[in-house]
Amino acid sequence: MAILAPTSSLSKDSYSFSLHIQSSTIFGSKLKSGEFQQTRFRLFSNSNSYPGLTIKASRESLGLTQELKSNKLERVVETEDGSDLFEDMKHRFLSFKKHKYLENLEHYQNLAKGQAPKFLVIGCADSRVCPSTILGFQPGEAFMVRNIANLVPPFESGPSETNAALEFSVNSLEVKNILVVGHSCCGGIRALMSMNDEVDKSSFIQSWVVNGKDARLWTKAAASKLSFDQQCKYCEKESVNRSLLNLLTYPWIEEKVKKGILSVHGGYYDFVDCTFEKWTLDYKEDNLKEKNGRISVKSHLLWS
Numbered sequence: 001m002a003i004l005a006p007t008s009s010l011s012k013d014s015y016s017f018s019l020h021i022q023s024s025t026i027f028g029s030k031l032k033s034g035e036f037q038q039t040r041f042r043l044f045s046n047s048n049s050y051p052g053l054t055i056k057a058s059r060e061s062l063g064l065t066q067e068l069k070s071n072k073l074e075r076v077v078e079t080e081d082g083s084d085l086f087e088d089m090k091h092r093f094l095s096f097k098k099h100k101y102l103e104n105l106e107h108y109q110n111l112a113k114g115q116a117p118k119f120l121v122i123g124c125a126d127s128r129v130c131p132s133t134i135l136g137f138q139p140g141e142a143f144m145v146r147n148i149a150n151l152v153p154p155f156e157s158g159p160s161e162t163n164a165a166l167e168f169s170v171n172s173l174e175v176k177n178i179l180v181v182g183h184s185c186c187g188g189i190r191a192l193m194s195m196n197d198e199v200d201k202s203s204f205i206q207s208w209v210v211n212g213k214d215a216r217l218w219t220k221a222a223a224s225k226l227s228f229d230q231q232c233k234y235c236e237k238e239s240v241n242r243s244l245l246n247l248l249t250y251p252w253i254e255e256k257v258k259k260g261i262l263s264v265h266g267g268y269y270d271f272v273d274c275t276f277e278k279w280t281l282d283y284k285e286d287n288l289k290e291k292n293g294r295i296s297v298k299s300h301l302l303w304s
Helices: 083-111 131-135 161-172 187-194 204-222 228-247 251-259
Strands: 002-006 017-021 039-044 053-057 064-066 074-079 119-124 142-147 177-183 263-270 275-281 297-303
Touching (some): 119 131, 119 161, 131 142, 187 228, 204 228, 228 263
Parallel strands (some): 119 142, 177 263
Antiparallel strands (some): 275 297
8 A cells, every 4th residue: 555645734845755665666566475566656746846745655455545635736556457447447348238238138139149240350450440449340240350460361371260260250150241451550561561581480470471471472563662661551452452362262252252142342441541441352253363463343432
């Protein structure tokens, strides 16, 4: 527990405080149980306003007792155990329960019996690009898988969580649309564009993003005169198209696309200026030969 107490009356002449601790350090002081107590103190104040302020820290509690008569000093004590974060999370959950779940109880009870999403969304794991937030998907509307750089590995690459999601959503849930969403400032694409031709097999990141090697090669050839940052932006979109082609290497996906009962789409979210591009692969066997190095798309839209 930390106790903030004035040792003398407050004045405007000077500002000083003494620190009394029952251990040698505040940061990482070891408890008898063998655990570490991590506490940070931040004081926001007028540096010339508060003399005689004493801070006393002890191990009895991670809380804070404040004993100041003046409200002119704002004190913040944060703990490293994340309790404040989970308290906020609890309130958000309870708000969801009150304003979403209970107000739409019949819908959620139906979801408890099963799901029938219209979309499989393949997005990036980046914390800034949650598809549900950006595109407004509600529970039950989209089956989702997120990975580094929103990549779809080709069929021959073998098992992964991404193609497991493909198999389940297409063959069991029978989704009608697959949407691959790329985004601006993608660290995974930057890692792809930065790597050497020889993959460092000790790196999980390189071993994964190499699935986008065709997009990297095409970008290097088509955008060689651009700056590295511009090449990365180019590759962010190109990798989506390569993933659309990789989807067609799965026989049960290509069969459904060929019959017109499954569509594959690309998307690109630019969170710098908050725009979204959407396009659909125009499936014709002749188009898959990539005439002039490009795939054929239709319904290319920009939402801004």
